[in-house]
Amino acid sequence: TAHASRMPPTGVLPVEALRRTDDATRSECWSDMGDDAFDMCTLGDPDSDMRILALGDSHLAVMTDAIEQIAEDQGWRVDMAARGWCRWMGEDAQLADLSQMLQDRCTSWREEADAVVDEGGYDAIFVAAASHSAFAVLEGTDQAEFETEKLLEAWSKRPDAENVPIIALHDNPMILSSVQSPCFGNARALNDGDCSVPRDEAIADTTGLDDAVAQDPNAVTIDVNDFICAPDRCNPVVGGVAVYRDNAHMTATFIGTLRPYLERELVDVLP
Template sequence: MRRSSRFILLALLAGCTHAPSTAPQPAAPPGSRAAVLSAVRAAADLREVPADLTPSVAAAGDDLGLDYQKCEAAPAADRIGDPCVFGDRTGTTRVVLYGDSHAGMWLPAMTTIAARRHWRLEFYGKPACPAPRLTFWNQQENRPFTACDRFRDFVLSRIGQSHPDLVVVTNESYAQKVGRGELVTPAQWETGLVDTLTTIGRSASRVIVLGDTPVLDRSAPDCLAAHASDIASCFTTSTKATARVWNAADEAAAKETGAGYVSVLPWLCREICTPVIGNILVYRNQFHLTGTYARMLTGVLEDALVRARTAGDGTP
């Protein structure tokens, strides 16, 4: 099993990491989707935590992939100064990544894609502040999260001024509330996201919604620490894991506004969602990917974004 896990990691590395390219628009790496899907399929056969698990169970909670938290808006902040810029600062293709903590979660992959494609990537993120135009509940302070409303208006104003070529929107819908003990409904989420995407669409050439990650029953590092010889105890069925997030509402909002939609589910689950794929620890808690696994998805994410972007441009 240990040899198998190393083989899967090598396959992912071969398909999803790349040396910097000098070509202005390099093609997505061939076979990366097949490599990821093969690794996901094989993960269901794992029974013990690999000896070379990366990151380790102890380190997983801090595995962000890069220090992006300094780029995020603070809990009480309703704006930031100049956004953090990644990729090619002089690039003529302007890309914005916008959302809550899940936007930051995807930065390890997005920054690599931006560098390869010579995109100028601007990041706007505020934890616990999703993009749908709703007043969410600040669950830390037990009050309406009005700073989130103002931050959203700030970001939409910036996008309206800069007219980017592409805006990628991604959020965590799990357990979001719009009142004390009042979970947001899929219908509310969809309506709020339609409003946001419509506003962005007036200024951006293309908008893509990157779907939410499935939610495990337990924090992956905690579960694996208790079940090192029985990874199956930490499996969550795909049906259960996806029922906790509003991906159908995300997809419907994208369709209604003419935005693209990219599902990440095949990159994480088949019938079950596993906390380990190959020898990679996939989640750093119940619902955030480790920076290591996010980076392993660079190739498949790049391919999906390019396809979704060109589909909106009418390119075959």
């Protein structure tokens, strides 16, 4: 099948020695956790009439090459800013177990993101972030409800919400590196599906993102996971390409194979 995790005669790409570093993240678009800078880059045509703001965490950053190619294909301008362990949300939304320093840097990054949003001039805001990490919440607080509330709090800050849609990317599946590793270099194990996992385990279904999209009158979710997983299982290799460089970050090579499908989804939903 199209999603069968087969070992091609030439081996999986990228080669194992390069898989863990096959990363499209760029320093000019990425706020490193080592400082509190807000780094934002411009991809595509800087003079385009179509301006898109892309905000997220490392799951956005790994898509930089693909988003740049889409922007160039379509003649768009995409301003991108991403930060590790942080995403564009409302006040006091922090991931669990972060140091106070990382929380403070996330808060500062969000303030800068809010300022960029408030300046306006964008035709859409694209958001992408990891979905498997828990938030630091009071005991008894529902994680999904908290996420929904804090996403809507951030999204409400766009000054022209009726005309500026939120385009939210459904997060990619996750397969633990310990599950994947026995199949790299082992054609039999890979071809037998020994390193695949049930789709409903790989793709988070407790996220509050869908509820936030449903409650915002001008928000939409796009999802390319059908091009990553079969209806019932997810594999670490698709089409002879390694999907992941670790537990959950996709390789730049694999994201390149997803680019046409992501481009089609974006074109369909943009105003």
